[in-house]
């Protein structure tokens with residue numbers, strides 16, 4: 001049986017969001033596995049009421065309350081053993097991030113980043129290489145005090161080879177300016193350096209293959225504060241899968257720096273009401289950096 005897919009774009013987007021959420025939780029098979037049609041459509045057999053009334057003696061009045069029976073699970077078919085395993089079995093542990101490299105003198109940061117880029121080369125270490133146009137290494141000041149980490153390149157980034165240059169990038173620039181900084185003052189990189197097909201979330205093996213380069217960039221730049229933009233960024237930076245709400249609002253130690261977590265700009269474009277909460281997160285970063293917001297003109 002194929003479940004109907006809604007035609008309404010808003011409903012499609014909402015459904016896609018929900019599927020992404022399930023996928024984030026690691027239960028992707030929930031929506032990939034075919035549903036057993038019989039389990040959804042089989043009608044309960046109709047009781048032969050009249051026959052039962054004639055044949056059966058009248059029921060004695062019972063005063064004790066019967067134990068509640070578990071309600072029938074009509075969609076039990078989709079809870080396959082695979083899903084149960086993914087819910088019950090412990091998650092596969094994340095590979096340990098590379099050990100933190102020794103700090104370099106500031107004048108060597110630029111050359112060290114160049115060396116990492118050369119090492120990546122025309123990378124084919126993971127399947128994301130198959131669909132990319134340009135590797136999006138990272139961009140910004142090699143001695144930045146503030147380092148933003150996103151998920152992966154989108155279409156604009158893939159075309160230009162630069163992180164956060166589309167609509168989300170414009171919003172990130174506005175966020176940086178609101179903090180009293182310029183884009184050239186900060187460093188920006190992603191968990192994966194090649195665009196995932198159709199902007200999907202990177203698969204764990206892709207993120208684990210690429211993220212060591214990100215850790216090395218962080219170790220070279222040595223920012224005071226890292227701002228993780230969204231769930232994927234914080235998950236692969238920390239190796240812990242928790243809801244974004246569990247990360248936000250607090251400063252977390254990470255590789256000798258301070259990690260602050262906020263929403264991804266793409267999410268803020270979809271839900272502008274969350275901008276005020278993102279601003280609250282950025283104010284934590286500003287406090288840690290000793291920054292004050294510029295006066296409004």
Ligand code: SF4
Nearest residue numbers: 123126129193194210
């Ligand atoms: S995403 Fe990273 S590891 Fe995968 S091909 Fe691109 S640069 Fe290489």
